[in-house]
Amino acid sequence: MKIIRSAKEVVEYLQKIRASKQLIGFVPTMGALHDGHLALVKRAKQETDFVVVSVFVNPTQFNNASDFEKYPNQIDKDLDLLSAAGVDCVFVPTVDQLYPQKSLLKFDFGYLEHIMEGKFRPGHFNGVATVVSKFFNFVSPDKAYFGQKDIQQVAVIKAMVVALSFQLELVVVPTLREESGLAMSSRNQRLTSAQFDQASVIYKALTRLKNQLLEGGDFNSLQQKESCELEQKGGFKVEYLELVDASTLENVAVVESGEYAICVAAYLGDVRLIDNLVFIAE
Ligand code: AMP
Numbered sequence: 001m002k003i004i005r006s007a008k009e010v011v012e013y014l015q016k017i018r019a020s021k022q023l024i025g026f027v028p029t030m031g032a033l034h035d036g037h038l039a040l041v042k043r044a045k046q047e048t049d050f051v052v053v054s055v056f057v058n059p060t061q062f063n064n065a066s067d068f069e070k071y072p073n074q075i076d077k078d079l080d081l082l083s084a085a086g087v088d089c090v091f092v093p094t095v096d097q098l099y100p101q102k103s104l105l106k107f108d109f110g111y112l113e114h115i116m117e118g119k120f121r122p123g124h125f126n127g128v129a130t131v132v133s134k135f136f137n138f139v140s141p142d143k144a145y146f147g148q149k150d151i152q153q154v155a156v157i158k159a160m161v162v163a164l165s166f167q168l169e170l171v172v173v174p175t176l177r178e179e180s181g182l183a184m185s186s187r188n189q190r191l192t193s194a195q196f197d198q199a200s201v202i203y204k205a206l207t208r209l210k211n212q213l214l215e216g217g218d219f220n221s222l223q224q225k226e227s228c229e230l231e232q233k234g235g236f237k238v239e240y241l242e243l244v245d246a247s248t249l250e251n252v253a254v255v256e257s258g259e260y261a262i263c264v265a266a267y268l269g270d271v272r273l274i275d276n277l278v279f280i281a282e
Contacts, residue, residue: 001079001082001083001087001088001089001090002088002089002090003079003089003090003092004089004090004091004092005091005092005093005094005097006093006097007093007097007098007138010052010089010091010093010138010139011138013089014052014089014138014139014140017050018140022048022049022050023047023048023049023050023142023143024048024049024050024051024052024139024140024141024142024143025044025045025047025048025049025050025051025052025141025142025143025144025145026044026051026052026053026054026135026136026139026141026143026144026145027040027041027044027051027052027053027054027144027145028053028054028056028131028132028135028144028146029053029054029055029056030055030056030057030058030071030186031055031056031057031072031073031074031075031078031186032071032072032073032074032078032186032189033055033074033077033078033081033082033186034176034184034185034186034188035176035184036147036149036175036176036183036184036185037147038081038085039147039173039174039176040145040146040147040173041053041082041085041086041087041145042085043145043171043173044143044145044171045085045086047143047171048141048142048143050088050089051086051087051088051089052087052088052089052090052091052139052141053082053087053089053090053091054090054091054092054093054135054139055075055078055090055091055092056091056092056093056098056131057071057073058098058127058128058131059095059099059127060099060103060123060126060127060130060131061123061124061125061126061127061128061131062124062127063121063122063123063124064121066270067272070190071186072186072187072189072190075092091135091138091139098131098134103130105126105129105130106126107125107126107129107130107160109125109129109156109159109160111250112125112152112155112156112159112249113125113126115152115242115244115249115251116152116240116242116244116249116263116265117152117153117265117274118152119240120239120240120265125152125153125156128153128156128157129156129157129160132157132160133160133164133166136161136166136168140168141168142168142169143168143169143170143171144157144168144169144170144171145171145173146170146171146172146173147172147173147175148172148173148174148175148276148278149175149183149184149185149274149275149276150274151246151249151261151263151276151278152249152263154170154172155247155249157170158170175275175276177203178200180197180199180200180203181200181202181203181204181207182196182199182200182202182203183202183203183273183274183275185273185274187271187272187273188271188273190270190271191268191269191271192269195268195269195271198234198235198268199268199273201230201233201234201236202230202234202236202264202266202273202275203275203277205226205229205230205234205264206262206264206275206276206277207277208226209222209223209226209243209262209277210262210277210279213243213254213255213260213262213281214255214279214281216254216255218253218254219243219252219253219254219255220253223241223242223243226241227241230266235268236266236267236268237266237267238264238265238266239265239266239267239272240263240264240265241262241263241264241266242262242263242264243255243260243261243262244260244261244262244263245258245259245260245261246258246259246260246261246278247259249261249263255281256281257281257282258280258281259278259279259280259281260278260279260280260281261276261277261278261279262276262277262279263275263276264276
């Protein structure tokens with residue numbers, strides 16, 4: 001497995017791979033890897049000839065300094081996991097490689113910036129789009145893999161790919177969960193073992209909501225009830241709990257026919273967890 005730290009080197013190295021007509025699959029990550037990340041790698045390996053993974057904790061997408069400082073870092077373990085998963089190349093740039101000067105770019109993703117993650121993490125998607133567009137320029141992948149767990153990130157990246165005419169295909173991979181239903185996340189490492197058990201309540205609430213919506217329930221009243229339960233019984237601090245159209249992410253009150261997502265963000269102690277459940281109603 002080739003490990004590259006310089007942007008210039010990754011460009012030159014991948015030019016040769018492209019010249020040999022190999023399809024390049026790209027999986028951007030912030031490290032602290034778990035089986036969810038490895039599901040993206042596995043899919044990339046099935047669908048492309050040469051898999052590149054980036055490991056970079058992007059400072060410009062953190063709106064909270066302490067979240068950035070506490071973000072887990074385990075690069076040696078990550079490299080072992082990626083090598084065992086059969087990854088061909090890992091790009092591990094320094095901050096200076098990606099940001100030789102202060103980033104001046106400002107994206108405008110319209111309403112996507114003002115709902116859910118956008119509302120509670122101002123500037124977050126600007127940082128995500130900036131770093132992902134840089135990676136797309138360096139790696140020039142044929143296919144890029146993203147997790148459905150970050151459903152709003154997927155919507156933003158889709159919009160960015162169209163706006164900037166990136167010539168690649170986005171592949172969205174379903175969320176990998178612990179046996180308890182808890183969505184795998186690098187931030188789960190920061191939970192105590194009691195909190196780790198408690199956090200599975202989020203998925204249970206999402207599943208309950210889905211079932212009640214499919215039985216014709218009204219989201220506004222269900223939302224209040226589930227938020228209260230999460231807060232009072234579960235010990236969470238809920239930031240949002242929304243029912244949206246799964247493709248536009250616009251709010252919906254009742255389920256008719258189509259694809260929907262129930263999206264949630266909540267703190268357990270000082271760890272912020274997000275999750276969503278996508279479902280089809282007929
Ligand atoms: P991160 O390192 O958290 O920035 O995540 C890197 C990529 O892995 C993103 O596209 C995430 O959506 C995806 N990802 C994170 N957790 C999961 C999971 N539990 N299942 C599937 N994909 C995930």
